[in-house]
Amino acid sequence: MCGIAGVARSEPRGVAPDMLDRMATALRHRGPDGAGRYADARVGLAHVRLSIIDVAGGAQPLGNEDGSVLIVYNGEVYNYVELQAELEAAGHRFRTRCDTEVLVHAYEQWGTAMLERLNGQFAFAIYDVRAGSVFLARDRFGVRPLCYSVVKGDLFFASEAKALFASGEVVAAPDPAGLDQVFTFWAARPPRTVFREVFALEPGCFAVWQHGVLRHGRYYELEYPEAGEESPDALMTLGELLEDSVTLRLRSDVPVGGYLSGGLDSSISCALAARGSPFSLRTFSVTFDDPRLDEGAFQQLVAGQLESCHHIQAIGSNAVVTAFPEVVRHAETPLVRTAPAPMYLLARLARQHDIKVVLTGEGADELFLGYDLFKETALRLFCLRQPQSTIRPRLFDRLYPYLDPTGRRGDFWRRSFLDAGSPDDPLFSHLPRFLLTRRIRDFYSRDLRAELRRDPLDELRESLPARFATWSPLNRAAYLEMTTLLSPYLLSAQGDRMSLAHGVEARYPFLDHRVFEFAAQLPTQSKLRGLKEKAILRRWARNLVPPAVQQRSKQPYRAPDVPAFFTPEPVDYVRDLLDEANLARTGLFEPAAVAGLVRRCRSGAALGFRESQALVAILSTELWYRQFFGED
Amino acid sequence: MDETAILARTRAYVTETFLYMRPDFALRDQDRLLERGVIDSMGVMELLVFLRNEFGVVVPDEDITETNLGTLSDIARYVSARNNGKGGAAPPRVPAP
Numbered sequence: 001m002c003g004i005a006g007v008a009r010s011e012p013r014g015v016a017p018d019m020l021d022r023m024a025t026a027l028r029h030r031g032p033d034g035a036g037r038y039a040d041a042r043v044g045l046a047h048v049r050l051s052i053i054d055v056a057g058g059a060q061p062l063g064n065e066d067g068s069v070l071i072v073y074n075g076e077v078y079n080y081v082e083l084q085a086e087l088e089a090a091g092h093r094f095r096t097r098c099d100t101e102v103l104v105h106a107y108e109q110w111g112t113a114m115l116e117r118l119n120g121q122f123a124f125a126i127y128d129v130r131a132g133s134v135f136l137a138r139d140r141f142g143v144r145p146l147c148y149s150v151v152k153g154d155l156f157f158a159s160e161a162k163a164l165f166a167s168g169e170v171v172a173a174p175d176p177a178g179l180d181q182v183f184t185f186w187a188a189r190p191p192r193t194v195f196r197e198v199f200a201l202e203p204g205c206f207a208v209w210q211h212g213v214l215r216h217g218r219y220y221e222l223e224y225p226e227a228g229e230e231s232p233d234a235l236m237t238l239g240e241l242l243e244d245s246v247t248l249r250l251r252s253d254v255p256v257g258g259y260l261s262g263g264l265d266s267s268i269s270c271a272l273a274a275r276g277s278p279f280s281l282r283t284f285s286v287t288f289d290d291p292r293l294d295e296g297a298f299q300q301l302v303a304g305q306l307e308s309c310h311h312i313q314a315i316g317s318n319a320v321v322t323a324f325p326e327v328v329r330h331a332e333t334p335l336v337r338t339a340p341a342p343m344y345l346l347a348r349l350a351r352q353h354d355i356k357v358v359l360t361g362e363g364a365d366e367l368f369l370g371y372d373l374f375k376e377t378a379l380r381l382f383c384l385r386q387p388q389s390t391i392r393p394r395l396f397d398r399l400y401p402y403l404d405p406t407g408r409r410g411d412f413w414r415r416s417f418l419d420a421g422s423p424d425d426p427l428f429s430h431l432p433r434f435l436l437t438r439r440i441r442d443f444y445s446r447d448l449r450a451e452l453r454r455d456p457l458d459e460l461r462e463s464l465p466a467r468f469a470t471w472s473p474l475n476r477a478a479y480l481e482m483t484t485l486l487s488p489y490l491l492s493a494q495g496d497r498m499s500l501a502h503g504v505e506a507r508y509p510f511l512d513h514r515v516f517e518f519a520a521q522l523p524t525q526s527k528l529r530g531l532k533e534k535a536i537l538r539r540w541a542r543n544l545v546p547p548a549v550q551q552r553s554k555q556p557y558r559a560p561d562v563p564a565f566f567t568p569e570p571v572d573y574v575r576d577l578l579d580e581a582n583l584a585r586t587g588l589f590e591p592a593a594v595a596g597l598v599r600r601c602r603s604g605a606a607l608g609f610r611e612s613q614a615l616v617a618i619l620s621t622e623l624w625y626r627q628f629f630g631e632d
Numbered sequence: 633m634d635e636t637a638i639l640a641r642t643r644a645y646v647t648e649t650f651l652y653m654r655p656d657f658a659l660r661d662q663d664r665l666l667e668r669g670v671i672d673s674m675g676v677m678e679l680l681v682f683l684r685n686e687f688g689v690v691v692p693d694e695d696i697t698e699t700n701l702g703t704l705s706d707i708a709r710y711v712s713a714r715n716n717g718k719g720g721a722a723p724p725r726v727p728a729p
Contacts, residue, residue, distance in 0.1 A: 410696025412666055413673040419666070436672070442653040596652030605649070608674035614653075 002060070003027030003500075004072040004146075005163040006045040006125050008134045010153035010212035015044030019167050024048050026166040027159055029330070030074070030500040036060050038070055043127050043134060046163075047072040050503050052252050052357060053080075058098035061127075065093070068129045069107060073100050074159050075122030075144045076507070078248035083117060107135070112206055115219040119248065119512060123201070125157060133210040140220040141363070141511050142190070142203030142487035145496055148214075149198045155209045160497070161198050161332050165628070170198070172628050176451040179588070182334050183440040183617055184456040187488035189463075194333045194624070203487050220513070221465070222482060223520060224475035230526045230536070237518060238540050245512035246272040249359060257282040257355040258308070259346065259506070261557060262298030264534060265361025265370070267545040269509045273359050274306040283308040284350050284358065286342040289316045293558050301546045313349040315342045317564035321571055325623050330501040331493040332628075334621040336437060336613045338559045343498040351502040358499070362490055363510035366481050367519035368534040369474060369527040370554050372399050377429040377477045378528060380417050393418065398531060426461055426468060429477030430484070439610050440617045443593045460484070474524050561612045565619065566601045577622040586625050589618050633715065638687065639708035645682050646704065650675055661705045666698070676701065683707075689714045 005023035007015050020037045024046040028035075031048030038045045038061040047060040053076070063070045077083070080099035083106060088094065092105040099120075106114040107126050112135060121143035126135040136157055138146045148157040149170045156164050164170040178194040181187070190200035201207060204220030231237075246269060250256050258270035260283040274281040283303050287296040296312070303310035320341040327341045328334075350358055365371050376399055383392045393414035421431035434457060441449075460480075468476060491508075499506045509515070519527070522536065529535040533554055541550050565574045576582065578598055580591040597614055600606040606615065633641075639661065650670050651657050657670075665671040671679065676696065683689045689711050691700070700710040 410676070410693060411698050412671075412676040412696065412701070415666055415698065416673045439669070590653070592655070593653035600649075600652075605678070608672070608678070610672060610674070 002050050002072075002074045003030030003048040003159040003163070004046070004074045004123065004125060005158035005167075006043065006072060006127075006134070006156075007167065007169075008043050008127075008155040008157075008209045009041075012041035014041050015039040017044075019169075020044045020046040022166040022168070023158060023163040026163040029503060030159060032503045034059060038127075040129075042132065043129075045070060045072045045125065045127060050356060050500075050505060052076070052254055052505060053098045057096040058100055060100060062096075062100050062104060064104050064108060065095075069104050070127040070129070071100060071104050071107075071124055073103060073122065073124035074146075075120060075124070075139065076249075076251075076505070077102060077118045077120035077122055078251055078512075079117075079119040081251070112137075112208065112217065112219075115206060119514070121508065121511070123159065131210065133208055135206065135208050136201055137206040137219075138201045138203055140204045140513050141482070141491065141508075141516070143491050143496065143508060143511065145492060146201040147193060147198055148201065148207070150214060151197075153212050155214060161193065161195050162628075164198060173197075174588075174625065174629065176448055177454065177456075179334065179448070179621070180441075180452050181456045183336065184434050184438045185460075185484045185488070186336050186437065187333065187485070187493060189456075189460065189484060190488060195628075200488075222479055223467070223517075224471045224479065225521050226472055226475060227521050227523055230523055234522065234526065234536065235540050238536060241512070241515050241518055242268065242509060242540075243272060243276075245509040245515055246359065247276050248512070249507040249509055250276050250278075252357050254356050255279040255282065255354075256357045256359060256507075257284060257350055257353075259283075259350075259358050259360040260285045260299050260302055260308075260310070261361065262295035262302065262549070263361065263555060264537060264541060264545065264549060264552070265364035265510065267298075267302045267361075267549050268364075268537070268541050269359045269361050270302065270306060270308065271541075271544045272509070274308060281306060281308040282353060282355055283310045284313070284346055284353075284355070285310070286313045286315050286346050288342075288560070289314070290560060293560070295555060298549055298552065302549060305546055311349055311353055313342070313346050315345065315559065317560040319345060320560050320564050321574075324620070325573065325627075326501070327498070328620045328623040329627050330497045332497065332624070333493055334617055334624050335493060336440065336617045336620075338561050338564070338616055339557060340494040340498050342559050343494055344501055347499040347502040347504040350499075350504050356503060357505045357507060359509060360506050361510065362495065362506075363486065363508050363516075364534065364537060365554065366478060366486050367510055367516055367527075368537045369478065369524070370533045371481070372554070372556070373429065373433065373481065374474055374477055374528055375399060375531050375533065376417060376432065377473060379531075380420070380428075381423060381473055383418055384423060395531070423473065426464055426476065427457060427480065429473065430480050436609060437613060440614050443589045443597070443614055443618060445587055445590050448588050472524055474528065475520070478520075562601050562606050562615050563604070565615065566604075568602050568604060570598065570602070573623075574619060577619060577626070582622065586622060588621060588625070594618055633687070633712075635708045635712040638711050639704055641686060642682075642707050642711075643704055645686070646670065646679075649678065649682075659704070662703050664698070664702050665704075666702070679707075683711060687711050687715060 031050045033051040034049040045061045061070045077099045080102040087105045121139045123138045123144040123146035165172045173196040175196040178188040190202040205218045207216045285299040288294040323341045327344045396414045526536045583591040
């Protein structure tokens with residue numbers, strides 16, 4: 001895995017090598033194994049490398065035979081072996097055996113249509129010297145990041161925004177609308193980011209810069225052509241797809257490890273990896289001091305069955321507090337959860353054990369309806385079909401068991417779901433979460449409120465594709481989950497940024513586009529059967545993972561939050577950042593309201609979701625502000 | 633403690649606990665707390681702790697309803713009735729140690 005950066009000038013004014021070096025240096029954590037750059041009068045490309053395939057021969061920027069096509073590339077195209085054979089048959093000659101060169105020849109052969117042939121996770125820039133164009137592209141689900149900005153007619157692009165700012169030509173400024181999206185959806189929705197005039201290339205999209213103009217295109221759309229019945233060979237097909245997906249993702253010239261949460265998805269990917277890896281599998285897990293968060297027993301069970309070399313990153317509350325500032329710096333965005341912090345520490349652990357590549361289970365919950373949010377949606381619809389029933393709403397008591405160990409829920413709990421929105425609203429499934437998250441708005445300063453023009457919920461409603469309305473309610477929910485949470489948050493702030501902070505590449509077998517397309521056409525009841533999530537995946541995994549894991553309900557991944565930052569007094573940097581003078585200087589949150597929150601946190605009373613997310617949001621925003629715009 | 637005093641103390645608690653970040657929010661005694669976004673389902677758990685600690689009223693599960701706890705007035709009426717041995721599904725219990 002690597003980092004890329006570059007500039008394309010609208011006029012041939014030259015690109016200073018030291019500017020490219022600064023941009024590359026800002027990305028050094030993504031690619032500690034090497035660096036390279038190219039510059040001519042119009043275009044500059046920079047690259048930092050994490051060597052995984054063709055360790056000796058894959059230096060970048062890499063060109064074709066006559067140097068008329070150059071690429072900087074971050075990611076992996078897993079079917080490069082097959083593509084190379086196809087391209088060689090068409091007359092292309094290769095100098096290396098790395099997937100980077102395959103992309104160069106694929107561009108020569110197919111132009112931008114090459115994207116439809118790629119199976120992988122990637123972001124790249126291809127400079128076509130003859131055409132004077134730069135072709136930017138990003139994978140289907142947004143595993144790898146690519147952001148850009150146009151300044152005075154010049155295009156700047158990079159894996160991370162900090163490289164744009166390192167150019168000295170892109171000025172960092174907060175984007176209030178981007179922040180408002182974070183405090184509604186947990187992340188800004190591409191193309192918007194939390195930085196003004198910095199945009200994220202959308203997943204499944206490309207852009208071509210030529211003659212000073214950036215044209216956008218989309219090569220992949222999420223579709224849900226749901227079948228009426230499960231096909232008789234569905235289980236077999238699922239197995240073949242997952243096995244092939246893992247086999248492709250084991251293509252590497254360095255050992256591949258596995259993240260093991262103890263849940264079904266990571267257990268499946270680790271079990272398949274252990275079966276197919278030429279190396280003995282090394283597995284990595286986080287455990288928590290807090291038994292409500294910990295899944296250590298299940299991790300041990302799976303690691304024991306796989307006979308993997310298992311490594312544990314124990315997470316106490318202090319670990320999250322200590323890591324949090326660096327977590328925010330790498331994430332480049334305010335956060336509403338501390339959950340990225342353990343992932344940051346887990347990547348560090350993997351790297352300490354010389355593992356640069358790990359398989360993880362992300363994506364399965366979105367594809368196979370694993371989250372409680374999907375059950376919640378089904379239950380809300382079930383209750384609204386018979387509103388006078390007093391029995392049906394009692395099923396809500398079975399949701400989110402981890403939130404309220406006492407189980408005392410009553411009418412309020414049920415009403416909160418039933419009153420959260422109409423089924424006619426396209427955002428029906430997600431309104432409870434969105435409305436809860438946006439309570440962070442209660443803490444906004446008057447200045448921040450004054451800068452907001454549009455409601456993020458309205459913007460999201462307007463952005464939905466026309467075919468969205470034709471999908472089932474649960475497929476609509478899955479689409480919203482894929483586009484508002486998986487791509488911009490789970491794969492980014494909690495995924496790419498945390499693992500690449502330590503030069504570790506995460507690979508996602510469930511996010512092979514063929515697996516997604518298979519899951520998208522399944523009937524809903526193959527995925528959510530009653531209130532049992534990921535039904536078909538469980539059936540298939542019956543003989544692969546221990547029964548206790550195969551049968552266990554989804555446990556959401558959570559990390560220590562409010563109490564970690566107060567002991568009961570706030571730790572030093574928290575006190576400093578939430579100080580009235582600092583808040584007034586930043587100007588984003590109302591100091592009196594934050595003082596009330598701090599008082600509640602100190603007293604140990606701020607235990608609910610609402611205040612916990614507010615604290616993490618405010619704290620991470622102040623950290624982010626200081627890191628990117630501060631004078632310190 | 634009479635219903636008026638219970639109402640005043642509950643109002644102060646709700647304001648300090650759930651509305652400290654919304655100083656301009658005008659909360660009337662008859663406003664539905666859930667509907668107006670004053671309190672959420674987790675907040676109700678906190679409210680139950682307050683009622684136990686402040687008034688010695690332990691609310692049984694079957695009494696956690698909007699009828700009993702939906703507004704400030706409802707809460708005051710319910711607590712008052714419980715303290716007077718009326719209303720609710722169960723008699724007052726001794727607070728847990």
